[in-house]
Amino acid sequence: MTKHGRVIYLFGSAAPPVFDIAKVIEDAQARSFDVCLGLTPTAARWLAPQLAELERLTGHPVRSEYKMPGERDVWPEADVIAVAPATFNTLNSWALGLTHDFVVGVVAEGIGKSIPTVAMPCVNAAYVRHNQFERSVAELRAMGVRVLYGKDGFVPNQPGQGKPKEYPWDLVLDAADELASA
Template sequence: MTTRTLYLFCSAAPPVFDVAHVIEDAQARGWDVCLGLTPTAAHWLAGSLDGLAALTGHPVRWQYKLPGEDDVWPPADALLFAPATFNTVNAWALGLTDRFTVGVAAEAIGKGTPAVAVPCTNTGLAAHPQFDQSLAVLRAAGVEVLFGEGGFIPGPAGQDIPPHFPWPAALDAISRTATAQA
C-alpha cells in the first residue's frame, strides 16, 4: 500500500484531546499524518506535543516557518481540519491567514488538495449569519463540510464538551475525497 500524507489540523475544541487516537486510526488507514494545531490548541496540548511528534514522525506545527527554512513536512495529499471552531471556519472562508493552519488550509483550496472540515461549535455560534455564509464559501470552494446530518451536530450554548464528535465519519470522508481526486 502506498502511503499518502494527511495534514490533520485541529482547533482548540474539546475533541482535540482525542487527537492521538485519531492519528492512530488514520495511520491504520494508510496515512502518514502531519499534525498542525491552532496556537490555542497547541497550548492545550503542550504537555503532549513531543509524544504526538513521536507518534506521527513529524514535528507538530502551529507557527509558520521562517523565510528560507526548509519545510519539515512532505506535501499533503489531503487535509482534514477537525475540530474546526467557529473562528477557524470563518477565518478560512474569509482567507484570514494569520494562523499557520488556516493559511495552509486556504492555500490547499487553491492547490486543489482534497479537504474536509468538521466544524465544532454550539448552536448559539452556529446561528450567527456569518457562519452559514462561511460554510457555503468553503463548500463552493470544494471543501467537504461535515456539519449537520451526517457530520457534527451542535449542542446548546454553554455546553463545554460536545456529546459526540464524528471522527470516524471525518476519516471516511477524507479517504473517500482523496481517492476520488487521485
C-alpha cells in the same frame, strides 16, 4: 513508526475533541495515512504536555506556526487535508481568507493548490446563529471543501452541553480516505 504512502495534514482547533487527537492519529495511521499534525496556537497550548508524544506518534514535528522564509518544509506534500475540530473562528477566518495563523494559512492555500479537503466544525448552537457561520460554510463548500455539518456531520449542542467524546471523528477520516483515494 512506519511511514505510510498517503499523507494527511490533520489540523485541529481549540475545541474539546482536540484532546482525543492521539487516538485519531492512530486511527488515520491504521487507514495507511502518514499523519502530519497542525494545531491552532490555542490548541497547541492546550496540548503542550502531549506535543512530544504526538511528534513521536506521527514521526513529524507538530506545527502551529509558519516556518521562516527560506526554511525548507519539514512535512511531505499532502494528499488530503482534514480540519477537525474546526472552531467558529477557524471556519470564518478560512472562508474570509484571514490567514493570521498557520492552520488557516495552509488550508486557504490548499484550496488554490487543489488539495482535497474535508472540514468538520465543532461549534455550539449559539455560534451557528451568527449570520457569518452559514455564509462561511456555504463559501467553503463553494470552493470545493467538503464540510461535514448538519445531518451528515456535526450537529451543534446548546452552549455548555458539548459531548466531546461523541464527536464523529470517523466521519472525518472516512471522508479523508475517500478524497485521498479519488
